[in-house]
Each structure stands twice: as C-alpha cells, then as structure tokens.
Amino acid sequence: MITFFDIPGRSEVPYSPNTWKVRLALNIKGIPYRTRYVEVADIESTCKCLGIPPSGKKPTGEPHYTFPAIIDDTVRDNVVKMSDSRPIIEYLDRTYPSGGDHAFFPPRTxxxxxxxxxxxxxxxxxxxxxxxxxxxxxxxxxxxxxxxxxxxxxxxxxxxxxxxxxxxxxxxxxxxxxxxxxxxxxxxxxxxxxxxxxxxxxxxxxxxxxxxxxxxxxxxxxxxxxxxxxxxxxxxxxxxxxxxxxxxxxxxxxxxxxxxx
The missing domain is CATH 1.20.1050.10 (Glutathione S-transferase Yfyf (Class Pi); Chain A, domain 2)
Known part of the structure; x- marks a missing residue:
C-alpha cells in the first residue's frame, strides 16, 4: 500500500496545496493509501530517517526536503520512495493506469x-x-x-x-x-x-x-x-x-x- 505524507494544521481540512495535488490524484484514481501527518518542522528529519529523497536543493546547495512524499511498498522487493508532487503524479499515472480519462498527462497537452x-x-x-x-x-x-x-x-x-x-x-x-x-x-x-x-x-x-x-x-x-x-x-x-x-x-x-x- 502507498503511505502518503501530509501536513497537519488548524484548518478544517488539510491546507497545503502541494500535498492536495497528490491526495486528489490518489482519490481520482481510486488508489488505496494511508496518510501519515508530519509537521513542516519535522519533514527533513522524517525524510532522512525513512530514506525519502530530497525534492531539490536549497540556495546553499544543501538537499531540500519537502512534502508531498510517498512510500509505495505494494511490491515488496521494489519499494518506491518519492517526493515532489509532479514526479509522484507522473509515477501514479505510469504505475496505476485507470483508463484514458484518468491519465493526467494525455498527448498534446x-x-x-x-x-x-x-x-x-x-x-x-x-x-x-x-x-x-x-x-x-x-x-x-x-x-x-x-x-x-x-x-x-x-x-x-x-x-x-x-x-x-x-x-x-x-x-x-x-x-x-x-x-x-x-x-x-x-x-x-x-x-x-x-x-x-x-x-x-x-x-x-x-x-x-x-x-x-x-x-x-x-x-x-x-x-x-x-x-x-x-x-x-x-x-x-x-x-x-x-x-x-x-x-x-x-x-x-x-x-x-x-x-x-
């Protein structure tokens, strides 16, 4: 199953636009997942601990860790760990095809x-x-x-x-x-x-x-x-x-x- 990493808050629903992208994609495709909530202050230490790669680099050149992130252990000998919304959604499109209408990157768009x-x-x-x-x-x-x-x-x-x-x-x-x-x-x-x-x-x-x-x-x-x-x-x-x-x-x-x- 996919573990999806999101950010908690005081709002009535999750507030992060970046994590919502992946949550929406999972919901649209009907992919089962569980959510783990991690405060922004703990994103870097959590990613390092779990082996989730950074999404980019800081201006200093240091790794930059952000959410959303996923760990997909559906195939036990090929666990996938990813961060950043677009690469994750591209991965979901490739790995969990659900018909043409739910392909997020159709040709010529x-x-x-x-x-x-x-x-x-x-x-x-x-x-x-x-x-x-x-x-x-x-x-x-x-x-x-x-x-x-x-x-x-x-x-x-x-x-x-x-x-x-x-x-x-x-x-x-x-x-x-x-x-x-x-x-x-x-x-x-x-x-x-x-x-x-x-x-x-x-x-x-x-x-x-x-x-x-x-x-x-x-x-x-x-x-x-x-x-x-x-x-x-x-x-x-x-x-x-x-x-x-x-x-x-x-x-x-x-x-x-x-x-x-």
Missing part, C-alpha cells in the same frame, strides 16, 4: 499544462506573502507557525506583519491575482483541446493542470477571508465555483484530524 502551472506559481502564489501570509500562518500548528515566521522574516528582512501590504499596494497584488485567473480562463478557451461541455479546464477530462488549480483553490478557500474567497469564486462568470464543485467527489481526507492545542 504539455504546453497548456505547463502554462497553467507557471501562471499559478509565478503570478498567483507569488502574491501570497503580500496578501495572505498571516492567513497561512493562522492555519499552521504552533511549531510550524514559528517555522514560517522564521522563513518569511529571513526572506523579506522585516517582521511578518509588515510583509502584508495595504491600500494601493494591496490592490495591485490583488489585481494581479485576478488577471492570472483570467489568463488561465483565456488559455483554456483558446486551447485546441478545449471542449465546452465540461467543468474542467479542457472539458470533461481531469488533467494534471486541473489538479494543481484545484489544490490552489482548496488552499485559498481554507485559509483566506470569506470576503476574499467570495470574490475569487465569482470571477470569470463563477467558473471557479463550478470547477471546485466538480471536484467534490475527490475532495476527501477522511483520516484528517484537525490540530487542537
């Missing part, structure tokens, strides 16, 4: 999927520290609050509450988020693979890009204010509400236990 992922990373998530750093701080466990505080203050060189912007500066970052969602909407409509009779980016079929976008929306819905979420949900003719509704059968984390002090 690579460029579109990369464009959507880049927009989410460089245009939406790039605004997160300035708009939502305190929201993200609040959904974390006490130890992980200290972790994000140390990282954010080290990165920006100022107290965390001063990283947040307001007034015209807030509006500039918020407008960039809205434009980014509109760009995803435009790309989907212009894609040669687009089909109008479905709720997902290219119609009826769930792609990796859909999973990435759904994971982001779940993080935002879980973490940010109701007022801001309502605005996002209404953008692009209410598309993102319908999009998230279509994922409801797979938005499951039955084993999740909300952190309580």
């Amino acid at each position: 690579d460029i579109f999927q990369t464009e959507v992922q880049d927009i989410i990373l460089t245009r939406i998530l790039a605004q997160a520290p300035f708009l939502w750093v305190l929201d993200l701080y609040r959904v974390k466990t006490p130890r992980d609050r200290q972790n994000i505080k140390t990282r954010m203050e080290g990165k920006f060189g100022k107290p965390m509450d001063e990283i947040l912007v307001c007034g015209e500066e807030w509006q500039r970052h918020w407008t960039e988020v809205r434009r980014a969602f509109s760009e995803i909407d435009r790309l989907a409509h212009q894609s040669a693979n687009w089909r109008s009779n479905g709720p997902f980016l290219l119609g009826q079929r769930v792609l990796y890009a859909d999973v990435v976008l759904c994971a982001l929306l779940l993080c935002l819905k879980t973490s940010i204010s109701d007022k801001e979420w309502s605005q996002i949900a209404s953008w692009n003719r209410g598309r993102w509400t319908r999009f998230l509704d279509a994922f409801q059968p797979w938005i499951r984390a039955e084993d999740y236990q909300r952190w309580k002090d």
Whole structure:
C-alpha cells in the first residue's frame, strides 16, 4: 500500500496545496493509501530517517526536503520512495493506469499544462506573502507557525506583519491575482483541446493542470477571508465555483484530524 505524507494544521481540512495535488490524484484514481501527518518542522528529519529523497536543493546547495512524499511498498522487493508532487503524479499515472480519462498527462497537452502551472506559481502564489501570509500562518500548528515566521522574516528582512501590504499596494497584488485567473480562463478557451461541455479546464477530462488549480483553490478557500474567497469564486462568470464543485467527489481526507492545542 502507498503511505502518503501530509501536513497537519488548524484548518478544517488539510491546507497545503502541494500535498492536495497528490491526495486528489490518489482519490481520482481510486488508489488505496494511508496518510501519515508530519509537521513542516519535522519533514527533513522524517525524510532522512525513512530514506525519502530530497525534492531539490536549497540556495546553499544543501538537499531540500519537502512534502508531498510517498512510500509505495505494494511490491515488496521494489519499494518506491518519492517526493515532489509532479514526479509522484507522473509515477501514479505510469504505475496505476485507470483508463484514458484518468491519465493526467494525455498527448498534446504539455504546453497548456505547463502554462497553467507557471501562471499559478509565478503570478498567483507569488502574491501570497503580500496578501495572505498571516492567513497561512493562522492555519499552521504552533511549531510550524514559528517555522514560517522564521522563513518569511529571513526572506523579506522585516517582521511578518509588515510583509502584508495595504491600500494601493494591496490592490495591485490583488489585481494581479485576478488577471492570472483570467489568463488561465483565456488559455483554456483558446486551447485546441478545449471542449465546452465540461467543468474542467479542457472539458470533461481531469488533467494534471486541473489538479494543481484545484489544490490552489482548496488552499485559498481554507485559509483566506470569506470576503476574499467570495470574490475569487465569482470571477470569470463563477467558473471557479463550478470547477471546485466538480471536484467534490475527490475532495476527501477522511483520516484528517484537525490540530487542537
């Protein structure tokens, strides 16, 4: 069985967009798995102890350990240990084929999927520290609050509450988020693979890009204010509400236990 590594929090459902990508993929494919929850502060030591490889390198050149991660011991003499969402989901596609409709990387979608992922990373998530750093701080466990505080203050060189912007500066970052969602909407409509009779980016079929976008929306819905979420949900003719509704059968984390002090 697959052991899936996720992050606990104070939110009603898991909050990490990165781990949600893999959880959604597992749920969509119907692959049995168990979840092990590890605080961010313990990710590196846990991965080293279990032999899970790093997902990249830090600016210092040291190994960088992140979640999601999986250990697949279904085949006992070929245990697979992986980290990072995209390689994991590519592995799931290869190892657990479940019909064409649940292949996340169908032919002739690579460029579109990369464009959507880049927009989410460089245009939406790039605004997160300035708009939502305190929201993200609040959904974390006490130890992980200290972790994000140390990282954010080290990165920006100022107290965390001063990283947040307001007034015209807030509006500039918020407008960039809205434009980014509109760009995803435009790309989907212009894609040669687009089909109008479905709720997902290219119609009826769930792609990796859909999973990435759904994971982001779940993080935002879980973490940010109701007022801001309502605005996002209404953008692009209410598309993102319908999009998230279509994922409801797979938005499951039955084993999740909300952190309580």
